[in-house]
Amino acid sequence: xxxxxxxxxxxxxxxxxxxxxxxxxxxxxxxxxxxxxxxxxxxxxxxxxxxxxxxxxxxxxxxxxxxxxxxxxxxxxxxxxxxxxxxxxxxxxxxxxxxxxxxxxxxxxxxxxxxxxxxxxxxxxxxxxxxxxxxxxxxxxxxxxxxxxxxxxxxxxxxxxxxxxxxxxxxxxxxxxxxxxxxxxxxxxxxxxxxxxxxxxxxxxxxxxxxxxxxxxxxxxxxxxxxxxxxxxxxxxxxxxxxxxxxxxxxxxxxxxxxxxxxxxxxxxxxxxxxxxxxxxxxxxxxxxxxxxxxxxxxxxxxxxxxxxxxxxxxxxxxxxxxxxxxxxxxxxxxxxxxxxxxxxxxxxxxxxxxxxxxxxxxxxxxxxxxxxxxxxxxxxxxxxxxxxxxxxxxxxxxxxxx
Amino acid sequence: xxxxxxxxxxxxxxxxxxxxxxxxxxxxxxxxxxxxxxxxxxxxxxxxxxxxxxxxxxxxxxxxxxxxxxxxxxxxxxxxxxxxxxxxxxxxxxxxxxxxxxxxxxxxxxxxxxxxxxxxxxxxxxxxxxxxxxxxxxxxxxxxxxxxxxxxxxxxxxxxxxxxxxxxxxxxxxxxxxxxxxxxxxxxxxxxxxxxxxxxxxxxxxxxxxxxxxxxxxxxxxxxxxxxxxxxxxxxxxxxxxxxxxxxxxxxxxxxxxxxxxxxxxxxxxxxxxxxxxxxxxxxxxxxxxxxxxxxxxxxxxxxxxxxxxxxxxxxxxxxxxxxxxxxxxxxxxxxxxxxxxxxxxxxxxxxxxxxxxxxxxxxxxxxxxxxxxxxxxxxxxxxxxxxxxxxxxxxxxxxx
Numbered sequence: 023x024x025x026x027x028x029x030x031x032x033x034x035x036x037x038x039x040x041x042x043x044x045x046x047x048x049x050x051x052x053x054x055x056x057x058x059x060x061x062x063x064x065x066x067x068x069x070x071x072x073x074x075x076x077x078x079x080x081x082x083x084x085x086x087x088x089x090x091x092x093x094x095x096x097x098x099x100x101x102x103x104x105x106x107x108x109x110x111x112x113x114x115x116x117x118x119x120x121x122x123x124x125x126x127x128x129x130x131x132x133x134x135x136x137x138x139x140x141x142x143x144x145x146x147x148x149x150x151x152x153x154x155x156x157x158x159x160x161x162x163x164x165x166x167x168x169x170x171x172x173x174x175x176x177x178x179x180x181x182x183x184x185x186x187x188x189x190x191x192x193x194x195x196x197x198x199x200x201x202x203x204x205x206x207x208x209x210x211x212x213x214x215x216x217x218x219x220x221x222x223x224x225x226x227x228x229x230x231x232x233x234x235x236x237x238x239x240x241x242x243x244x245x246x247x248x249x250x251x252x253x254x255x256x257x258x259x260x261x262x263x264x265x266x267x268x269x270x271x272x273x274x275x276x277x278x279x280x281x282x283x284x285x286x287x288x289x290x291x292x293x294x295x296x297x298x299x300x301x302x303x304x305x306x307x308x309x310x311x312x313x314x315x316x317x318x319x320x321x322x323x324x325x326x327x328x329x330x331x332x333x334x335x336x337x338x339x340x341x342x343x344x345x346x347x348x349x350x351x352x353x354x355x356x357x358x359x360x361x362x363x364x365x366x367x368x369x370x371x372x373x374x375x376x377x378x379x380x381x382x383x384x385x386x387x388x389x390x391x392x393x394x395x396x397x398x399x400x401x402x403x404x405x406x407x408x409x410x411x412x413x414x415x416x417x418x419x420x421x422x423x424x425x
Numbered sequence: 426x427x428x429x430x431x432x433x434x435x436x437x438x439x440x441x442x443x444x445x446x447x448x449x450x451x452x453x454x455x456x457x458x459x460x461x462x463x464x465x466x467x468x469x470x471x472x473x474x475x476x477x478x479x480x481x482x483x484x485x486x487x488x489x490x491x492x493x494x495x496x497x498x499x500x501x502x503x504x505x506x507x508x509x510x511x512x513x514x515x516x517x518x519x520x521x522x523x524x525x526x527x528x529x530x531x532x533x534x535x536x537x538x539x540x541x542x543x544x545x546x547x548x549x550x551x552x553x554x555x556x557x558x559x560x561x562x563x564x565x566x567x568x569x570x571x572x573x574x575x576x577x578x579x580x581x582x583x584x585x586x587x588x589x590x591x592x593x594x595x596x597x598x599x600x601x602x603x604x605x606x607x608x609x610x611x612x613x614x615x616x617x618x619x620x621x622x623x624x625x626x627x628x629x630x631x632x633x634x635x636x637x638x639x640x641x642x643x644x645x646x647x648x649x650x651x652x653x654x655x656x657x658x659x660x661x662x663x664x665x666x667x668x669x670x671x672x673x674x675x676x677x678x679x680x681x682x683x684x685x686x687x688x689x690x691x692x693x694x695x696x697x698x699x700x701x702x703x704x705x706x707x708x709x710x711x712x713x714x715x716x717x718x719x720x721x722x723x724x725x726x727x728x729x730x731x732x733x734x735x736x737x738x739x740x741x742x743x744x745x746x747x748x749x750x751x752x753x754x755x756x757x758x759x760x761x762x763x764x765x766x767x768x769x770x771x772x773x774x775x776x777x778x779x780x781x782x783x784x785x786x787x788x789x790x791x792x793x794x795x796x797x798x799x800x801x802x803x804x805x806x807x808x809x810x811x812x813x814x815x816x817x818x819x820x821x822x823x824x825x826x
Contacts, residue, residue: 026616051616070681070707077708085651086644155784158761163738168666169745172677175753180598181584187747188584189677190597191666196641198782200608205783207615208430208455212788214622216428220787228764228782233601235779237750239488240476242765242777247751252595253571253580256475261571263580263593270590270657274575340567342576344594347649347656350578350639358561361636362650374650376643379636380613381558383539384628385620387613 025052026385030210033110033117034058034094035101035134037065039167039195040226041123041151042091044202048119050378050387055094056113056403059396061425062100065091068396082369082395086192089375091393092365097404098397098425105423107133112408114139114146118213119206123151126161136221145219147209151202155225165226167194174230179237181250188250197233198226259308260286262315263344264322266330272344273327275318275334280304282339289337290321367392397425429456430788434618437520438462438497439504439513442470443570443600444554444634445526446493447607448614452522453496454781454790460516460805461494461796465503465824468798469494478773484798485772489600491795492778495768499796500805501826504535508825513537515810518546521621522614526554529564539629548627550617554610558633568634570603571596577638578646586660594658602638609637667718668747671725675747676733678721682707688742692733693724770794802826 027048032055034045042065045055059065067087070077078084097113100106111134114120120139122129129135129150136148150156153165154173168189171177181188202224209220231238240246253274255261263272277283280303287296295317300306307314322330327343334341343349350356351374360377367373370392378387404410404424418424434457438449446461446469453459463469471490478486503509513535517523523542525532532538532553539551553559556568556576563576574580579602580594596602610632617628639646645656668675680689683706690699698704698720703713710717725733730746737744748756759765762784765777771794781790806812806826820826 026620028620047612066682085647089644089647154758155762157784158758160738160758163745164741164743165745166666166679166743168677168679169743172747173745173753173756175748175750176598176601177747178749178753181595182592185584186586186668187675188586188595189666189668189747190583190585192644193579193641197605197608200605200612200641201782204451204608204612204615205785207612207619209785209788211434211615211619212428212430212785214619215433218787220785222786223784225762225764225782228759228762228779230601231753231759231764232779232782233604234599235492235604236476236489237599238754238765238779239492239776241750241754243478243488243773244476244480246476247749247754248599249749253593255571258569261569263575263595265593272575272581272593274572274580274596276569276571278569335566338567340569340572342566342568342572344575344580345578346581347578347646350646351649355557355561355563355635359558359633359636361639374647376636376640376647379609379633379640381631382613382617382628383630384626385617387616 024385025388026382027051027053030054030119031117032056032119032121033113035120035122035124035129036151037123038067039090039192040198040202041121043196043199044149044151044206045094045121046090046092047200047203048206049093050389052385056399057091057094057096057394058099058101058110058113059096060098060100061396063102064396067091085370085373088367088370088373088392092375092389093391094394095399095403096394096396097400100423100425101132101134103423105418105421109404109423110134111139111142113403115143116407117143118147118210120146120148121151121202122149125164126150126152126156140219145213145217147206147213147219147222149202149206149222149224151198151224151226153225154227156223167191170194170198170226170230173227175237176230176234179234179248179250182252183250185250194230195226198224198229201229254311257304257308259304259311260314260318264315264319266322266325266327268326271327273322273330273341274344275339275341277339283307285337286334286339289333289339293321363389365389365392368395400424428788429791430785432456434458434522435520436460436522436524437516438524440524440526440554443493443603444606444610445524446471447604448552448554448610449497449524450493450495451608451611452614454792455788459497460801461497461499462502462513463499463798465501465826468501472798483772491770491773494795495778496793497796498801498805499799500802501799503825506823506825508820508823510535512810512825514545517542517549519809520546521548521550522618523549523551524554524610524614525551529555529559543627546627548621548625550614550621550627550630552610552614552630552632554606554632554634556634558636559631570600573634573638574602577635579638579642582642582645582656582658585658587658588660590657590659603634605641606632606634606637667714669718669721669725671733672727672729674730676725676730677745677747679743680710680717684741685743686710688737688740691740692737692742692744693721696724766792768792768794771797799826
């Protein structure tokens with residue numbers, strides 16, 4: 023057994039991040055995925071980055087696309103043409119899973135909805151990922167990661183207590199994708215036991231709300247609508263990020279009980295202020311948090327974040343720098359765990375990617391290639407997999423069904 | 426009657442607080458049988474954390490605990506005692522999956538390493554969820570959710586859109602990142618389960634929360650090796666995703682590609698300023714985001730969020746309000762999809778819980794109460810493991826359970 027999902031094939035009709043990354047997660051575990059795009063309607067991530075505003079030249083130079091759509095085959099097929107849709111169906115016939123995240127209704131109009139595909143492949147597992155789900159009054163509304171975050175309630179409670187709501191971007195899509203990938207696995211487990219396929223309707227917005235269940239429970243139990251509180255915790259203090267020596271360097275420190283507090287005070291050299299009775303127990307520390315944070319900053323500012331981390335961790339106090347990417351990727355722990363890999367992309371050249379984040383002892387997760395070029399695997403998929411002749415393929419290419 | 430997706434899967438949870446419990450909640454809610462071990466006396470850390478029903482602290486009325494532990498069976502056990510250790514191993518023999526989140530050293534001291542547990546149950550899948558994984562220099566470091574978020578580079582990117590870097594980076598909201606690590610772990614765990622049904626091969630899964638979170642920011646983090654750019658929380662003026670204040674709150678607009686821009690223009694009934702050359706194409710629009718927002722604002726201030734949301738969406742503009750928790754909880758779309766479900770609990774009563782973000786047509790998600798501390802001791806110890814009533818009384822008196 024080499025990989026956990028060996029022999030599982032995915033027909034991937036999805037685009038941007040939330041759909042594609044769910045597929046990527048499954049490919050890390052050994053599933054084979056075929057991304058279906060067309061020149062006319064290609065994945066938008068090939069063009070531009072919403073967060074940095076960067077526009078990419080041509081269709082093959084987008085780094086986000088190369089990373090998010092890694093590890094899979096690619097065919098260029100125009101599914102808006104009847105013959106293209108027919109071919110898509112043939113790909114589905116030899117697949118186990120369909121993933122799509124068009125605005126609800128789009129795939130049905132192309133004859134590629136769950137009901138259509140179930141006819142030709144009864145045990146298909148069909149995932150529809152959408153902004154707010156495929157049912158309900160707003161099912162046709164469009165959205166991207168920032169909107170999922172905003173509608174979920176999460177933006178409103180993220181950020182400085184005295185600042186604006188904070189909208190997270192790409193990561194929100196990734197969270198939705200993980201949710202989708204997990205649901206697909208559960209359905210796969212059911213299929214393995216019963217032979218039965220099914221439709222999965224994932225709402226990206228709900229996938230974010232589900233991560234802050236405790237906050238919603240506070241509302242349903244106590245009618246409290248929580249707001250922003252920066253790094254702070256409801257009961258722990260100190261619980262913040264403190265400025266260290268250097269430019270934009272910070273350390274996070276969190277203390278949950280009196281033992282840790284005493285260890286902390288010892289580790290920073292028993293300053294006078296720490297003897298203050300107003301800081302001696304958890305309640306008083308929380309009550310005097312503003313002042314406490316100011317006093318701790320007075321110590322951290324004289325240390326680099328790495329120094330502070332080492333001093334405090336040695337004393338058993340939870341302290342970690344707020345790492346930047348450059349620090350993280352050269353950090354000794356990151357290196358020891360061999361978390362980066364360099365891969366070759368035919369147009370971009372060398373690309374550094376992170377390896378999949380789990381270490382499975384028997385079926386290791388792997389990333390083997392960045393995204394494929396548009397249509398790179400036309401001949402393998404149409405020729406070998408579907409058994410079409412060169413003439414057939416050529417004829418369809420002339421009709422611009424296959425590109 | 427439909428079978429549940431993970432029916433027949435036996436899970437032993439030896440975990441506390443957020444990631445581990447959320448991981449096994451995901452499995453329990455889809456039909457896995459989860460036995461949760463809580464330390465005798467104190468129980469799960471989440472029990473002493475709010476929100477509490479009526480704001481009165483009570484270990485059986487923590488909204489955090491109730492949410493993270495639905496559909497599980499709960500037992501109390503002290504694995505540090507000789508008998509407790511023996512029972513733990515009996516439960517390991519019963520389980521298909523063990524989910525644990527203890528510091529690596531603690532598991533070693535208890536003799537609960539995978540190598541030892543595999544001797545008892547060769548087909549065991551063991552998932553360990555720790556801040557920094559089982560190897561490497563930070564293996565034994567202590568980290569609360571706050572420290573994991575910052576240590577993973579996620580905090581450094583927030584709050585995105587900062588005007589300056591004088592203020593501190595912030596964590597993600599509530600415990601969302603720790604819960605996200607739970608999904609990541611659940612995904613890996615089921616991946617190990619699928620081949621196990623046919624091959625009988627168990628395995629060990631090392632989940633580092635730091636790495637789980639880094640993977641979610643991979644595109645930002647890898648900008649450094651790939652483009653020499655260090656991503657930070659500082660705003661990029663070209664960002665096409667912006668917030669505009671309106672009559673009754675904040676509204677987010679996305680006007681990147683031509684279709685989205687046309688939708689936005691149509692939403693505002695095609696004002697003159699939109700015809701300006703500087704808004705003619707995507708690149709130019711992104712260079713003039715400031716101008717665009719200045720022009721949108723007066724119109725937005727004349728309209729409510731609902732007007733903008735529905736009109737905009739109908740005309741193809743991806744716009745949406747920033748909802749407070751109260752607004753999200755009362756949102757019609759959530760209601761129509763039954764996103765909140767009522768669950769009865771013996772001590773907390775009948776309250777509304779967020780359900781799951783997925784609807785599986787054949788094997789639906791189902792809500793069920795979280796266990797009281799030690800609620801299933803009798804059932805697990807006598808029915809499952811075969812201890813007598815007398816044994817159980819003695820173990821209780823000895824503080825084992």
